[in-house]
Amino acid sequence: MQSKTSFFNMALFKKNISRTWIAGLLYFVLLLLMLPVFFVINTANINGDDWYTRLGYTMEMRLYEHMSSIPTTFLAIIISIIVTGITFWYLFNRRDNYMMHSFPVSRRSLFFTGILSSLTVSLLPVVLVSVIMTIAAAARGCDGLACIWYWALIVAVSTLLFTAIAIFSLMISGQIITGIIFYFIFNFLYLMMEIAFRLTASILIWGLSEAMNGIQYRIWTPVLYISEKVRVVSEVVTDDNYERVINFQHSFSGSHLLAIYAVAALVITIVSYQLYRFKKLETVLDFIAVPFMKPVFSVGMSFFISMVAGAFISGMVEALTSLSYDMKYGIAIVSALILGVIIYFATQMLIEKTLRVFCAKKAFACAIYSLAALGVLLCMRLDVLGIENRVPALKDIEWAGIENEYAMVFTDEMEIEAFRQMHQNFLTDKKELRNINYNYPDVDGKTFSIRYKLKNGDIIIRSYPVINTEASVVSSEYVAATQPILDFINNPGRIKEHIIGNIWNDCEIKSMEFSTIVDAQENNDYYMEYNEFDELSTSEKKAKYKRVYEAFLKDIEAGKVFQQDFAGYEYRYEENQKEILYNTFDFVIRNPDVDYFSDQETFYDSPNGFYRENLHEQDIYANLTINCTNTLKALKDEGFYNDENELMTNYEFSKKYENYGYDSEAIEPEAIDAERAEYIFEDPDGDLDPLEAVMN
Amino acid sequence: MIQVSNVTKKFGDFIALDDLNMHVEKGAIYGLVGPNGAGKSTIIRHLCGVYKQDAGQVLIDGQPVYENQAIKSRYAVIPDDVFFFTQANTLDMMKFYKNMYPRFDEALFKKIMDCFPAINPKKMVRSLSKGMQKQVAFMLSIAARPELMILDEPVDGLDPVMRRQIWSLIMSDVAENGLTVLVSSHNLRELEDVCDHVGIMNNGKILIERSLDELQTSITKIQIAFEGDMPKLPDDITVLKKISNGRVHTLIVKGEPRAAEQAIGQMNPLLMDVLPLTLEEIFIYELGGENYAVKDIIF
Secondary structure, X not given: OOOOOOOOOHHHHHHHHXXXXXXXXXXXXXXXXXXXXXXXXXXXXXXXXXXXXXXXOOHHXXXXXXXXXOOOHHHHHHHHHHHHHHHOHHHHOHHHHHHHHHOXXXXXXXXXXXXXXXXXXXXXXXXXXXXXXXXXXXXXXXXXXXXXXXXXXXXXXXXXXXXXXXXXXXXXXXXHHHHHHHHHHXXXXXXXXXXXXXXXXXXXXXXXXXXXXXXXXXXXOHHHHHHHHOEEEEEEEEOOOOOOEEEEEEEEEOHHHHXXXXXXXXXXXXXXXXXXXXXXXXXXXXXXXXXXXXXXXXXXXXXXXXXXXHHHHHHHHHHHOOOOHHHHHHHHHHHHHHHHXXXXXXXXXXXXXXXXXXXXXXXXXXXXXXHHHHHHHHHHHXXXXXXXXXXXXXXXXXXXXXXXXXXXXXXXXXXXXXXXXXXXXXXXXXXXXXXXXXXXXXXXXXXXXXXXXXXXXXXXXXXXXXXXXXXXXXXXXXXXXXXXXXXXXXXXXXXXXXXXXXXXXXXXXXXXXXXXXEEEHHHOEEEEEEOOOOOOOHHHHHXXXXXXXXXXXXXXXXXXXXXXOOOOOOOOHHHHHHHEEOOOEEEEEEOOOOOOOOHHHHHOOOOOOOOOOOOOEEEEEEOOEXXXXXXXXXXXXXXXXXXXXXXXXXXXXXXXXXXXXXXXXXXXXXXXXXXXXXXXXXXXXXXXXXXXXXXX | OEEEEEEEEEEOOEEEEEXXXXXXXXXXXXXXXXXXOXXXXXXXXXXXXXXXXXXXXXXXXXXXXXXXXXXHOOEEEEOOXXXXXXXXXXXXXXXXXXXXXXXXXXXXXHHHHHHOOOOOOOOEHHHOOHHHHHHHHHHHHHHOOOOEEEEEOOOOOOOHHHHHHHHHHHHHHHHHHOOEEEEXXXXXXXXXXXXXEEXXXXXXXXXXXXXXXXXXXXXXXXXXXXXXXXOOOOOOOEEEEEEEEOOEEEEEEEOOHHHHHHXXXXXXXXXXXXXXXXXXXXXXXXXXXXXXXXXXXXX
């Protein structure tokens, strides 16, 4: 008998389940393998003497680490479309479609029974596996079983959302394949639009050539955003030597997002139901079954594809010949408009299922679209949105950074304001600055980057190609526009604070090395030698290092080291090689009481990036030149080398290197093996974590 | 039972149903005839609640059909291309129909099954031959105890024996339970023996809709012979067609046959025979000038 409520029909429910249960079973088996089976296998061989146990790992830590590694949305996005697709298969076949709607059952029943059966098949495996996982983890003596159910909750909400998106996509088209394609398009629509815009911007908009690097997942791309923001978070912190667990933190992040996505799923489901309610069944096998989506699809595809293609064409032309900024943009606009018209009619052919789409009505619509596209491209050209000129407000900035040869990140408010002013002044001369390829085609240069991390989590990235300010043909206006940047980054105070680091003035020098090159003429070879001062106590060595460090700071003050310019690698190459020492110089600074702030790592910080905490020391490498007189004198005085003959410039080294007639192919294989053997980590017990072994 | 009033349906610029009117009495067996593309399947899909008309009304038993679960449970549909779930056998489909149709009679289903011994109820329906699938569809529909059966090209693909068997099942249901049947076909000959009402469709319209009795009494074939030339017939006799073979003349006369017989009898013919017309002859003469497509439904 039919159910009394018209939202649900038991006969249909059973019939739907009978067609989808196999997908649910496979999903269950997959989850079973990923969760309890894998966990039990991983923890089966634990004894008191394994590496993890010696490190102090508890079963709870292992459980959290296991659960935080299990995918959530990537499973849900696949199972949802499979099950929903099978359930609503009848919508994409005339015979099935007509017959199903001839039965005494309302569309409301068909829709909600379909959704309910899809969710049953998708969610039941998650619940069952979570129960089994809970039992397995409890049997292994794990605490913190809640993480299993938080994972289940994430998967459940994701499944709810993706099922809603799947049914929405399937309502849009009359073809199953197109419906599935739409499903993935809708899931990644925002990201794809952003990529299209960023690709275009990276080619056309001055300062945005690194635009593709700044992509952050947004709430509109749930498959990636949920994975990143909503998860079982666990962090096992070890000491610096990876010998002991000193802290274990765990949490469940993003529960508020789950609530938002659950509401979104509900809204999408209601919208989908309305589409189904008013769906004209004669649209079965139509490319797009909903009238209002036809222009959206046609215009959207035409605009984004032609915009990216137009930008690429102008970029390709620019690669072949020097173009002024206006000419480059002109090519992009014309290309985009022509391609836009072609794509517009191509999409019309897809929608109408005929080649006969050329009529006055469509030509008029295409003309309107082209005008709108032209408007958008001109707005980009004229920077109506102020993207090129954008310098964020001081109050919004968490940090500001610049990278040329070295990365510097500023967190102090006054420094950020100075940075902003420098950036703003630079932008006022953009007409002079952005035409360098056309005005100075033969002058080499670099690209420097600016990044702002905003307090709302956004990262603004700009990168500007610049040319060697010392080149004779470069105008004084150009030099005036760019020199403040160099002055800013070559300031000795900033070099010490940001290249050496925040503890530069309050640190001990843990170690220091200066290499000398020892000639081994009998072997027709050389080797690097370091004075390790083994005869000295640790405090004596540190005092020695400190004295060299003080001298090194004086060279920084004198502008002899860590100086940056905009010249290309080839500029004054030979002169530079005659000044830069081949002898390597590096040291480790340390302050156990203050966290080391790494400008480099902060500059490239991203939500997915590696972020090291509790870091108190840092290796500093410096390319010394023969002009670093203070450092060299101190190194000699302190016994790092004894004679000026032990110093060798790159130029001298390469001369000698050439004289040796060194040929890498002539190296004996045994010698390579012997050298390699020194770097193979020995693990006699065989109980080390493979990753740690590699890191060691 | 069925009342279709001024229904219009467009697919893009194409007018599939053009202000169509149709009326089917309760207990009637209504044959809907028309050439391919006339709009038969379209109006049937409106009657099944699949399509929604752009204008007009589609009523069954006085109620609109579209999204009307209650009214849909009172009729059964057998489309030209029958539908069964993948992997479902006859018994699975029976269970599904039983849950869908509140008046489904399982005992009747088993009884009907005995009439079709060739069908293995445990075999997947989709693996059966097209004819067998049609038989299963009939078994299910009849067992659903509908008040109305809508059949679209129902016996296409069935052998003559099976056609007769199926029609006899339907006719007995009509006789016993007052079942109303709407059956569409592009072949008039097929419907002649079973229908009591006929509607002819072309270009999205019903051209003519009458009971068979009414049709058969409205046109008569009279064969007459006179000694000499045939005299002029009275003006009140409408002759649709006249064929002469020597002294023997065959007249197709429109109107009341007795009145024509009387009027011609007063002219002292040597020979006079009043002959019945087949359904196809009636439609040829009735609609011969209307549209060339009428030929398609007869020949």
